Amino acid sequence: MATNTSAAAQPAGVSGATGVRDTPCAAGTWLFGSTADLLGDPLAAYLRARREHGDVVRFRAGPPGLRREIYGVFSAEGAQQVLATEAANFRKDNAIYEELRQALGNGLLTSQDEDYRRQRRLIQPLFTRRRVEGYAASVTAEATALADRWRTGPGATGGTVELVEEMHGFALRVVGRVLFGADVEQTTEVVRDSLPLLNERARARALAPVRLPGDWPTPANRRAARAQAALYALCDAIIDRRAGESRGQARPSGPEGGAEDLLTLLMRAENAEDGSLSRAELRDQVLIFLLAGHDTTATALTFALHLLARHPDEQRRVREELDGVLDGGRAPAAADVASLPRLTRVLKEAMRLFPPSPAVSRLAVADSAIGGRRVPAGAAVLVSQWVVHRHPAYWEDLERFDPERFTPEAEAGRPRYAYFPFGGGPRACIGQHFSTLHSVLSLATLLRAYEVADATDGGAIPLGAGITLLTKGPVPIRVRPRT
Template sequence: MGGTGCIRAAGPENPFVPPAPVPRTKRVGRLELIRIIYRNPLELWGEPSYNEPWVEVDWMGMRTIIANDPGLIRHVLVDNAKNYRMAAVRQRILRPILRDGLLTAEGEVWKRSRKAMAPVFTPRHIHGFASAMQERSEAFAGRYQTPGVVSDVARDMTLLTYDILAATLFSGEIAGEPGQFAKEIDNLFETMGRVDPLDLLGAPQWLPRFTQIRGRRSLAFFRKIVADTVAMRKDRMAKGEDVPSDFLTLLLKTEGPDGLSRAEIEDNIITFIGAGHETTARALGWTLYLLAEAPWERDIVEAEIDSFMREGPVPPHQWLDRLPLTRAAFEEAMRLYPPAPSLNREAVEDDRYGDLTIEKGSTVLAMPWTIHRHRLYWENPDAFIPARFHPENRGKIDRFQYLPFGAGPRVCIGATFALQEGVIALAILLSRYRFDTVSQTKPWPVQKLTTQPEGGLPMKVTPRR
């Protein structure tokens, strides 16, 4: 596996450096390359990827550009975005799951979907979900009342974000049994969310992919539950019943000739579950781990939360702005362990950026994993230093060197939702409990659609008051 391991520190003068793969210094053969990408793509990248503005490589006869320079990233994702489509390998992995959801739709389908859903993600609607986020976080926190070692805080955070998603997306009205629903989500992304070796070899699509075969049962189950849930809500709306003003209702109101089809609504619900459940859960788990390994940083966050809680009730939609140091820790965790570690594009026509020629058909990889740890753009890039994101320092960070939610026209539409959810959950959990690592806490970052802690995050949870 190979990596930095955990370099423990004594305090802020010697910040905590969490585990991550050591950049490669030697070339590897094709079969070894495929093995690494299937097992853990984060272990693939070499020294140039962390030191150069861009790196040009040849993969199976196809030119690939690893883009780290913020200006180049802006060029590809914003200034000349019309010349870049989603990379074919990425689409072969995600489209069987998400179909025409926002992450995978292209062209006119994507434009129509984005336009139809933009009103769903207005600040008013996102703020309206804050109370449900607070309520579900408070209810979830009750499971930690008995002190002891929790088997896996990473797993706990997937359960918490699932609870929040169920409350805000469906108001708890899910067809079938919620526990089985959550289990099938996990299995779906563990199987079909991985790179298949045949895709890397450019094998024809008619050849069956082992990873997809393993996930088909979960995908069928998952899609049936979503379809049944949509049908139940649609039936209630047709009867004129009072229905919750949640994401499901808002999405169903976009159905029609100028909006979304029923199939597209279902695709986007599945996309929101994948993007909103899994990614936020990973970010929360990594934040709790990093704060536990850097107790001087945890003291700062706890002090802010304690002072805030003593002020008396504050509407939960204001917490994101009122807890800037808590938000900073969450954002620094997403810098070190970006929930979505790669953004893949393919050039439609020849292009040029400075002295770099980007030929038609070239793949451009803008990878938050390497960009967020790049030595040209960050000081002490491998260390956990939340102060980078404190209000007085935020202006020093280029918009295109920090990409936890992407950028440009395809920036994550739920970014504010995720930030609000993360800060509310952290404020409630850290106001009541202290999370500490134990001898078994030895996570290793692995890319399986998201950046996951292999080995989990077993932690000791102790009431603070």
């Protein structure tokens, strides 16, 4: 295996540092630079740039006079520098987070500095391993309901399931149930119609060379305003009702017929240093959890099932593991996850090949050097999981599906940030344990009930990159009940 030779990270303020070289620029057109590549197929553009120019590459986007530069970082060492060791120098002050703040508020994903630290201190106790595992029954109940629905639908005839729509609807129901308990039925339709629109609009506006004011009455702005108003009204109504319940008007109905849902816990979160979350902060956290909590997990489930459908031998080995652990046909529980290492490795390999977040972005505060390349203050910096997860310095036979890459021995032999589907450093995803629990229990439930087979004739799945990984077409599988 090749060895990465990126230069050691250097401190901020390196404009005169010895050995720091200018960053190479990706090829593009004279007029628009790499704009067409970044808008049309950014994943391919990132891979090509690393292959042709190395681990740190500069992209130019937009016409002369309106041109912006984006510095792509494509190594594990560079990712660790940006996200962890020098995280204070790479902030969420860039266009994409500005757009997300406008659309979804100042929650954990978008807040910074003391706002972020205060929110994290208040919310972190709600995401301990013990607390998260308390939601396992909600996950398996929804997964069992999905399996039952397939049994009277496509599963009855060995028919086809379209995974993208199915997994997004399923994941949204799980996250809604964990967040809102008995109010889940009110959330799914509004969220399904509104969040993708705001997500895509934030990405498109962040890349646009000229951004029209968001309050101008353009058709796109009006659609976004309606979507945002629907989401805000939904969350406000549930928060208001829950506030009345907390004053004794009714007992909160949790996801397990009495267990407290996450909204109830958020409303009660308080400490002497930070006080509690305001009503607006509650809504902002709920919206961020709805977006990040269901979209990324749905992507992981979609591609884990897709890959198992294309690899029947691996599917058989997973099913043998499940049959050995889940004796008597019982539903999986949180305690079973540690006993399902093969299924967990399948999930990890699916998120390597199809990372739910294909890239994360930051803004450089001061001059710095990444991998011996100059990154100036004020530069937009993009760290790509899509590329690092395919870097030949860390992975052999890059596109091959091989869950054995994630045995403990194999993981110990790679740099920490050769694999980082949940980000890293002080801004690592607070919900990564819940996402893993959700994914493993859901896959266990479905694979105990069904055999899955590829329904694409081996064709490639067209992909795109927004805030999350996007599929540009269906991902079908055939499902057949196990005998």
